[in-house]
Amino acid sequence: MKHRLLVSIAMAATLSVSGLATQAYADVTIGVTVSSTGSGAALGIPLKNSVELWPTEIAGEKLNVIVLDDAGDPSIATTNARRFANDDKVDVMIGSALTPGSIAVAGVAAETEIPHLAASPVPPNVSSGKWTFILPQDAGLIAKTLFKKMQDDGVKTFGYIGFSDSYGDLWVNQFKAIGAEYGLEMIAEERYARPDTSVSGQALKLVAAKPDAILVGASGTGAALPQATLRERGYTGTIYQTHGAVTFDFIRIAGEAANNTVFASGPVMVPENLPDGNDTKEEGLAYVQAYEAKFGEGTRTQFGAHIHDAMAILKKAIPLALEKAKPGTQEFRAALRDAIENGGPFPASQGVFEYKPDDHLGLDERAVVLLTVEDGKFKLID
Amino acid sequence: MDFTIAAFLIQDGLTSGAIYALLGLALVLVFSVTRVIFIPQGEFVAYGAMTLSLLDSGKFPATATLLLVFGVLAFLLDLWDNRARLNAPVLLRNVGLNLVLPGVIYTLALVLAPMQAGPFVKALLTIVIIAPMGLYIYRIAYKPLADASVLVLLIVSVGVHLAMMGLGLVFFGAEGLRARPLSTGSFSLGFLPISAQSLWIYGSTIAIIVGLYLFFEKTLLGKALRATAVNRLGARLVGVRTQLTGVTAFVLAATVGAISGILIGPITTIYYDTGFIIGLKGFVAAIIGGLASFPITAIAAIGVGIVESFTSFYASAFKEIIVFSLIIPVLIWLSITVSVHEDE
Numbered sequence: 001m002k003h004r005l006l007v008s009i010a011m012a013a014t015l016s017v018s019g020l021a022t023q024a025y026a027d028v029t030i031g032v033t034v035s036s037t038g039s040g041a042a043l044g045i046p047l048k049n050s051v052e053l054w055p056t057e058i059a060g061e062k063l064n065v066i067v068l069d070d071a072g073d074p075s076i077a078t079t080n081a082r083r084f085a086n087d088d089k090v091d092v093m094i095g096s097a098l099t100p101g102s103i104a105v106a107g108v109a110a111e112t113e114i115p116h117l118a119a120s121p122v123p124p125n126v127s128s129g130k131w132t133f134i135l136p137q138d139a140g141l142i143a144k145t146l147f148k149k150m151q152d153d154g155v156k157t158f159g160y161i162g163f164s165d166s167y168g169d170l171w172v173n174q175f176k177a178i179g180a181e182y183g184l185e186m187i188a189e190e191r192y193a194r195p196d197t198s199v200s201g202q203a204l205k206l207v208a209a210k211p212d213a214i215l216v217g218a219s220g221t222g223a224a225l226p227q228a229t230l231r232e233r234g235y236t237g238t239i240y241q242t243h244g245a246v247t248f249d250f251i252r253i254a255g256e257a258a259n260n261t262v263f264a265s266g267p268v269m270v271p272e273n274l275p276d277g278n279d280t281k282e283e284g285l286a287y288v289q290a291y292e293a294k295f296g297e298g299t300r301t302q303f304g305a306h307i308h309d310a311m312a313i314l315k316k317a318i319p320l321a322l323e324k325a326k327p328g329t330q331e332f333r334a335a336l337r338d339a340i341e342n343g344g345p346f347p348a349s350q351g352v353f354e355y356k357p358d359d360h361l362g363l364d365e366r367a368v369v370l371l372t373v374e375d376g377k378f379k380l381i382d
Numbered sequence: 383m384d385f386t387i388a389a390f391l392i393q394d395g396l397t398s399g400a401i402y403a404l405l406g407l408a409l410v411l412v413f414s415v416t417r418v419i420f421i422p423q424g425e426f427v428a429y430g431a432m433t434l435s436l437l438d439s440g441k442f443p444a445t446a447t448l449l450l451v452f453g454v455l456a457f458l459l460d461l462w463d464n465r466a467r468l469n470a471p472v473l474l475r476n477v478g479l480n481l482v483l484p485g486v487i488y489t490l491a492l493v494l495a496p497m498q499a500g501p502f503v504k505a506l507l508t509i510v511i512i513a514p515m516g517l518y519i520y521r522i523a524y525k526p527l528a529d530a531s532v533l534v535l536l537i538v539s540v541g542v543h544l545a546m547m548g549l550g551l552v553f554f555g556a557e558g559l560r561a562r563p564l565s566t567g568s569f570s571l572g573f574l575p576i577s578a579q580s581l582w583i584y585g586s587t588i589a590i591i592v593g594l595y596l597f598f599e600k601t602l603l604g605k606a607l608r609a610t611a612v613n614r615l616g617a618r619l620v621g622v623r624t625q626l627t628g629v630t631a632f633v634l635a636a637t638v639g640a641i642s643g644i645l646i647g648p649i650t651t652i653y654y655d656t657g658f659i660i661g662l663k664g665f666v667a668a669i670i671g672g673l674a675s676f677p678i679t680a681i682a683a684i685g686v687g688i689v690e691s692f693t694s695f696y697a698s699a700f701k702e703i704i705v706f707s708l709i710i711p712v713l714i715w716l717s718i719t720v721s722v723h724e725d726e
Contacts, residue, residue, distance in 0.1 A: 037548065039655070041556035164699050191699040195659040197401075197650040200394040201694030204387050221558035221651050233390075249557040253651055 027062040028318060028327045031084030032307075033095035033105060034119065038071035042220045043097040046304030047119060053290045054311050059319040061327060066090070070101050077101035081108035091327055091336060094310050095119055097303065099166060106132040113330065115337040117313070119306040121170075127360050133313075133340055135306040137351065137368060138361045142243050142264045143174035145368045146215070147182040149262055149381075150240060155213040157187045158240075159206040161199070161226045162217025164191035171217035171242060187211050194222040203229040213237050219244030224253040231257040238262060243368075248298045251376055258373040262381065266350040267369045268305040273380045279366055283312055284349040302350065309348035317343050389574050391691045397580045397649070398663075399687020400587040401427075404642045405664025406671065406679040407594065408635040413673045414611035415631040417532050418524060421539040424661025425546040426636050430512050430643020431652040432554045435561035437495060437504040444553035445511050446491040452518035453484035459522060480518075487511055501564045509640045516636025520629055528628060543658065550654035558656075561647035583645045590638060591680060603630060611674075663690070663705065670712045672720070 032051055035044035051067055066088055070077040077096045084090040085108060092115045096102050102118040109116035109131045116132045127134050150158065160175070162168030168191055175186055188209040190202035203226060206214060214230060216223050216239060223245035230239065239261045241250075246265040251258050267274060271284030287308040288300045320339035325331035344354035344362065351367025370381040405423055412420040433443040457480035464472050487510055494507055523542050527534060568577040598604040603626075609617040610627040618624050646652070646660070667686050671679030686705060693704045 037551060041551055045556055191701075192694070193659075193702065195653060195656045196694075196701075197646060197656070197660060198394055198398055198691065199694065201391055201691050201696075202698045204390055205695050205698075208387065221653075224558075225651055247557070253558060253560050 027064050028058065028092075029064040029066070029088055029090045030314075031080070031088055031090035031093045031095075032065065032067045033070045033077055033080040033084075033093070033101070034067070034097045035072035035101060036069045038073065040072035040096075040098040040101075043120075043301075043303045044069070044072070046299075046301040047097050047307050049295055050287075050291060050304040050307035053287075053294065053308070055315075058315055059322060061318065061322065070096050072096075072098050072101060074100040074104040077104040078108060081105045084108075085112040085114055089328060090114060091333055092117065092314065094307070099123075102126070114333055115340060117310045117340075119303070119310070128358075129360070131337060133355055133360045133362065135309055135350070135353075136302075137243065137266060137363055139170050139174055140178070141361075141363060141365070141368055143171065143178065145365070145370065146240055146242070146262075146264045147175075147179060147184060149264075149370055150184060150213060150215075151182040153213070153238065153262075155238070156183065157185045157211045158213045158215050159188035159190070159209050159211035160186055160215050160217065161190040161192065161202055161206060162215075163219070163222065164193050167219060167244065168217045171215065192218075192226065194218070194220075196225070199226050199229045200233070202226065203233045203235070206230065207233050207235050211237070213240060215240045215242075216245065217242055220247055221249045221253045224250050224258075227254045227261065228257040236260075240264075243302060246371065246378065247301055251373060251378075255376075258376075261373055263371040263373075263378070265369055265371045265378070266302045266305065266367060268302055268349040269300065269378055270369065270371065270380050271349070274369075279347050279352045280349060283308070283347055287349045305349045309346075309350050309353070312348040313340060313346045313353055316346055386573055387695070391695055392688060393574060393576065393580070395688030395691035396684060397583055397687070398690060399684035400583045401642050401646050401660065402664045402667050402686050403587055403680045403683035404590060404638050404645075405661055406667035406683045407591070407676055408638040409661075409664055409668040410671060410673055410676060410679050411594070411607075411638075412631050412635045413668070415607050416520075416524065416528070416535075416628045417614075418535045419532070419539055419673075420635060421536075421543040421658075421661065422519070422546050423635060423639055423664065424657030424659070425543060425550065426512055426515070426639025426657070427643040427646065427660055428550055428652055428654060428657030429515070429546075430508055430640035431561060431647030431656075432550070432559050432643075432654070433511055433640075434504060434508045434644050434647050435559040435652075436554075437507060438562045440496055440498055442495040443491060443508075443511065445515075446488045448549060448553065449484045449511055449515060449518070450488050452515060452522065453480045456480045456518045456521040459526075480521075483514060487514065501562065505564060505644045508644055509637060512640035512643070513633055513637040516632035516634070516639075517629055519636075520632040524628070524632075525625065528625065547655055547658065550657075554654050556654065558651035558653045559647075560651050561644075563648035564644070577649075579645075579648050583649075586641060586645055590641065591676075594634075594676070603627075607631060663687075666706065666709050669709055672716060 034047040036048045048067060057063055068080040070080050081093060084093050093105055093109055094117045095105050097119055099120045099122055102120045102122050103126050106116055106126045106129055110129050118132055118134050121136050121139055162171055188206050192199045192202055216226055223241055227239060241261055241263045243265045246263050246269050267280040268284045271281050271288055274281040287305055291300055317336055317339035320343050321332055321335035324335040341355050346353040351363040353362040355362040371378045372381055408423050409420055412418055429445055433445045436443040457476060460476045523538055563579040564582050565578045568575050598608055606622045607627045609622050610624050614624055663686055667679050667683035670682035690705050693701045
């Protein structure tokens, strides 16, 4: 009898606590799922760190932010997204850091009708979804910039070495789609995996094919291994790297071998070097200075900037949605989605987002800059 | 394919093969003595390489802190095990082994890390930090289950591997590190440039193989290890302390792992999770050696390295598939030719 009393008291307490919690959710609730452990940790950790720099309120509405780890696993990302939708009743979902996770979250977002900002590139069929908006630059945009630069540099043939995963495939597919327009020919295609201890075989084959240039389709410090090996094996031509490679860790690992390389990058890596009046300079400086003040000099990444950009969008879109409905309601979610789709342009650190009903990528050429390395630092190519 | 490229590929294959050989030998050693399939062996390599590169940049390696934590855990476990007979010698031994030893190493790292000592001092310090981890991991994870079945021990290994990998992410971060070579410079053999670091790799591998041979053939402890490997129960009956041999095997494995890390750290980028895939390649070699034969394992490891380097030239997209497929015909062959015997 006594036990039963205790149990009912405990239950009453739990109910009242959860009642309180529901009330608290009248604030704007944001669910973030990123891979802060597992294979995508290099991308997910800066994303998670950047969430800490978010403001605590927008337009007088308190922000409730829930950050979960999905370990880069799409099934965990799905569970997280379902939790956001069913338990936390979020107004907007953000994530994940890796493409498979983002696809998973997009599926839940479409089903539960919650606006979703994807922090990784996703395939066209997902990015055309009604509720999902893409933050990173589309590979097509980067590829166009890189191929154009190759053409301008007089490159006719190139060799390719990339990750043996979807990131590596991405660039080959881009080349197959638009490479011919730039008069380019791919004369060798090699693959490797990020944890490989040696790419000597691939490098030898590339050097033996004598291409005018080499394109590396890899990300983070993983992109430094072929770079270093190619230089070791005496390749002196220009090496082109995608935006995934543009991290300070890359320079740290590649050292001298990073010279004579062209990188396509988001502008957030070099906001200091951008001319005044550039549309991304103000947001870029704000993010980079806040991030490096908290996490140390030279810790900025493009990945983390997507989280800053999500907030740059929400800062403008949430007040628009608040005019129409109260947070926590389905009307508010729909209004927020409309505000993101039609409320642009949103200037941010990685570009200027201007989504349209038929374009959820939202970025233009202002979102790509070309960089090279000089004296161990990234320099803007004019 | 001309002769030059073939020579390059063979050299590259020998270099990675030598590392796989060290890992394969450690796996065979641990398995034959304790029946543990030691999946976390690769983590020692990653820890070793990353500790060295942190020391290179003058930073204090977090692995020393980890060692201290392991020591305290082992101390508490020992205290609990011996709670019935807590006399002075037992307590003293426990304090000395589990608290004083990691404490001394921690202090040593604290003093030496900012000093930017020579490469050999750093390499030695790395070994001194990593090697005792073998002792503590055995004490914490395996000793309480020493008589469990091979399958249970394998499951424990998976757990230890996941824990060590997670700790690696916390301590070293998600991005890769690269250490400085023990000695820079290279010379050319005809057209083939050979780096000093790869000579260190060949030399160390040969030295460790010879060292292990002498240890097993000439010392009493080595013979006790061999006896345990042949038959645990029999060894125990004739007075071999199988726990001591277990500890020895783990410390040897951790030492070999740390050395492999020091050797491979400067020639490639090591991530917190690289150890696993290197360990698996060593495991392929160990399987070919039937998890029993040291010489076959060493030769198979060189073979794995060379196959890997040639496939990375001819069919780089299928490299891992080809390397890991090597194991299938061997397993078929072993299952046909070797008669099954379980002595426990």
